[in-house]
Amino acid sequence: MQLTIRTKNAATLNVAMAGVQFRQPLSASLDSCRGNPGDGGAHSVVMAVHESDAAATEDAETRQKLTKSERKARRKVARCARIIRENIGVDVCDHATRFLVLNNCGMVCGGSYEVIYNELHSYGSIQDIVLIPGQPFAVVVFEDVESSASAAEYLSNNVPAFSKDPVFPAFIKQEPSIQGNRCYDLFDEKSLPQGLTLIKDAISEDEEMVLAQLIQWGEPEESHTLRHREVRHFGYAFDYKLQGVQKDAPLPNGIPDECASFLGRLIATSHLSQLPDQLTVTRYLPGQGIPPHVDSHESFDDNIMLLSLGSPIVMNFRHPSGRQAAQVLPPRSALILSGDSRYVWSHGIASRKFDIVRRCDGLGDGITLSERGIRISYTFRHIRNGSCRCGNALLCDSHRFGSQGNASALRLEAEHVFKVYENIAEQFSDTRYKQWPKVANFLDSLEHGSLLLDAGCGNGKYLTSHDQLLKLGFDRSRGLCDICRDRGLEVLQADVLQMPFRDGAFDACISIAVLHHLSTTERREAALHEIFRVLRPGGRALIYVWAMEQHGTGDDDDAPSKYLNLNKMATESPPHVESPPPAGTPVGQSPLPVHCNRTQFQAQDMLVPWHSKSTQETHYRYYHLFQQGELRELLEHVSQGCVETEYHDQGNWCAVIVKQDTTADAST
Template sequence: MHVEQKVNKAKKAEKKQRRCLAIIKADCNVAPSDAPTLNLAILNVGLSNGLTEEALLTSAAATGGQVSQVLMLPSKSYCFISCATLTDAQRVFEGMHNVATIGQLGAVAYLSYVLQLPREIEENGWQKPLPNGLLLLCNFITEAEEALLLQAIAIDDAGAACTEDTLKHRHVKHFGYEFLYGSNNVDAAQPLEQPIPAACDFLWQRLDSTKISGTFLPDQLTVNEYEPGQGIPPHVDTHSAFVDPILSLSLQADVVMDFRRGIELVHVLLPRRSLLIMSGESRYDWTHGIKPKHIDVLPTPAGSLTTQARNKRTSLTFRRLRRGACDCQYPMLCDTRQTTTPHAVTDKLATHASHLEQQNVHEVYDKIADHFSDTRHTPWPQVAEFLHSFEAYSVLLDVGCGNGKYLGCNPQLLSIGCDRSQGLLGVSNGRGQSVFRCDCLQLPVRSASIDGCISIAVIHHLASSDRRLAALLEMARVLRPGGRGLVYVWAKDQRKNDKKSSYLRQNKAVNKQHTTEQAQRQKLAQQLENMEMDQQQQLQMQVPLPVHTNRTEFQQQDVYVPWKTKDKQRTTFLRYYHVFEEQELERLVSQVEGVVLRRSYYDQGNHCVIFEKSSN
């Protein structure tokens, strides 16, 4: 019986391994190998079930094999390692496969040799050159000077702002000016009584012209005290607040800092008593952050990876306030550039409006129709209330009906829908709804023939004010005298009375960390980190607009909003949006002759209007 149990257990394990390999093959197109290779797949544990890179390396090190690279895929229950030699790979396989319990997971690891690693995987961040403008000066100060600095910044009087950071995961002090986490800026009119301690003055004397162009005299210092396991989210120091460069001095312990730009990643080890100088491209165009970990993964001189436990670390970040707007050449992360819409952009939008809508609205919705429809199933309560306000057998037209979720909301109405997307109309047709294809700017509907008309989240996809007005004129034209229309558009302000919209509330990471508006804008590169944008999609960006970071506040009215598919390719499409300022929609309605504005309101991040066609 004991032998039979072992056989059954072995069969179950083999079946599970085959199932895991099939999943990996389907996801990554990675094939197993019967013969040993340098590459191994850990079949049954990964990021989705709590495995950490540090725990994996610790288990591999116990086998005596050296690992040169670890590849952890987001939201996957498997991962990959690459070894320096075949001997190393065999040691790891024999020491871990069906033997090792990794970390605290309690799961016995199943391994397989694989012919190759996934192609669409982030490259090793240790093998990249430093970003342009980034300079790391090791042993910049001595141990005695480190002790003096730690004593100087420990002043805890009324002059040095000493507060618990609003992120609640590190202790922070400010000198010269307080860094305001509510706005990610400083108030230049409110200097602190305590300037940067004089004990820091020798630092500037040690910097010569070969390291920093000109003379750098900071007037603001932020001191962060990090305990093991604490970090800071990826960000760019606000462009409009501080000039170039930014200096960071590491005291008490080493740490690994990650620099990101788009899909590019560079790991940088900041040794104790080193000075990091961020200038130019590295200061303005790359985000930098520290992952909240207790152990850092580091490369060895031999080319493999090892681990190093973190200790308490204190960082001194020196900045100089900017007096005026930023004029840098890096608009994608520049708050000065993204909070204003130049007339040139507005003019270009109008010129390319039809082409932009075709490529960044119509074609996109055709490609994402099924996935988009899966996320749109519950009618908004106030839209449903509007639909139930009509008498039985009234004729309703839903302009931009999408998957038709509102067409059956009030079964007593004669509801018809129209949309430009053939893909979304296919979903509606499959539900037996009455729909047809057209452009909202030219409705093939007889004038004065409709009792009620709705347009939910549609006209914000039109790329000029004239075209948005034309869509309202068409709705008014088809309404009968006394007929009513309802329009919803996305609001630029996703808060009302300090309450977040449902759009913002879905960003759990932002809510948890209380990330501010400006910090959210600076996290653009974090969103771009996983973006696998189609090359043709990049060519379609005819107008230079910022790519919005999903589930964050809007910083500009005209933006590209990403939509990421859930298929194997995880393709990101960019949809054009014009998000509306308060009263902007009402002003558009006032330009439509023959209608009366009956109600305007704000509903979960949308500006909304109800208007009625006059009887005259």
């Protein structure tokens, strides 16, 4: 490796590089930066990195003359050359070119188009400055070689004002392209969500000043501080867990009168169809953001408007399929979310102090850094009257509000599902040791290496085999989870209505004898929403629920189920007549009947007794018995066309479902 400093005359040149002075013999070449010897042009400072056998066998005597600091500088130069080669596929030249590389000036070092241009434009006409996200170098494209060489000489002897560290200049043969770069492509207008409208200068500077000073931040009784920002609500308090509001709890203070003027203008120009009645004002300091989210379908109508005051910022959008986009929000702009951008794409702001933005200077097509300042956001929404009718059951959250408001259902399940399984966990596990053949066949059909979720795994009997799969289970019962752990299985305690997994995490899922323990249609639907959510597009799931029809319904399966066959024991002993629990338990307003074990069911919602051998107690488990066609109807309501096959198996209705990638063309 040899560092060569060429000038047109001197034999030795002291160059300040990496903060140290080091003396290096010069090449005999006196070529000018235009390639004509002795033309009296400006000094050409060239940092050339030669990686050859000759460099590897550099004279030991020469190496001994270099100081420790000089050897360190050489290593830095070589490292810079390697980074350039690996990231843009271009080697550093041993002669001056128009393309000047500035190491330690890239985006990761805080470099931006503006600061580099201000520092170097006096050395010649700059045609472009290329910054690549995640890289420590920038490329300055000068109009001619002489200007590039002059800037390189300056940087070799000085630490520029925009950098705390020395800059290592080098030359490359061509300008790198950022077309196809992920950060660059995010700003392509073609990638933006449908229904997204940006209105620049939606308000005047005077209106901006009034709204910015409207709220006295920092007063505890007036504002609420979250982890990432400070907020204030008008009309209704925004619930960040629901990403919505409680419609029956309006606030005494409505939207401030200061907002009336520009809201009226947006109504007049048809950008808004109705005046909003909920407002959230958020104050962002540099470095603060908001996690990606979709505002509640159930709480708010279409057309959510975000008014930006103060510092510009980049808002990021993400589609459920993984597509991404970004939109710069200038000061005084209004961004309206409608259609897909409102209902399908999530939006958020990254927590950082600088944004990567596209340049708008006319010199070139590139990106730069934009430093954030204080920003205030006014988010206007209109409360939905009734339920959401967007038609996208996979993405809509209407089911959450229905299930969360059903207090009687929660009490019923707590008493007659959760509590019962905790009491009978050990005895229940002893009776569940054999896999059902058709469930095992489904597991056999999965691709090797698939990630499988057992939602409501019980004692984990489906997690003990099929080693070609990666398996994870969960159950609501702590006792059953402990049994699984004692068997060395990968399980956790969780609720089927709130699975602690990211979207699209699993290739397959089984849910065997779980849904029939949920006591309302809304809660059963919510559980299916969760199963679809954690499945990847194309992922498959197998659902088993207890059937009202314990006899088969077809030619191949019209015999009584094993559940009814076991009633043959009644010929040897008197049938057991069940007595109801001490107090009736309602589903809605109706009392639940108690089922007589091993007999045909008489109602869809029943309490089924479990006799504890150890304590001689009788526990009553809640069941919803599915009628023929009911499971398919429920599944089709959640995701139309998802049912791959449906069948009856030993007193259960069963369905294999597939998560379709319908979100790619989702519309509202």
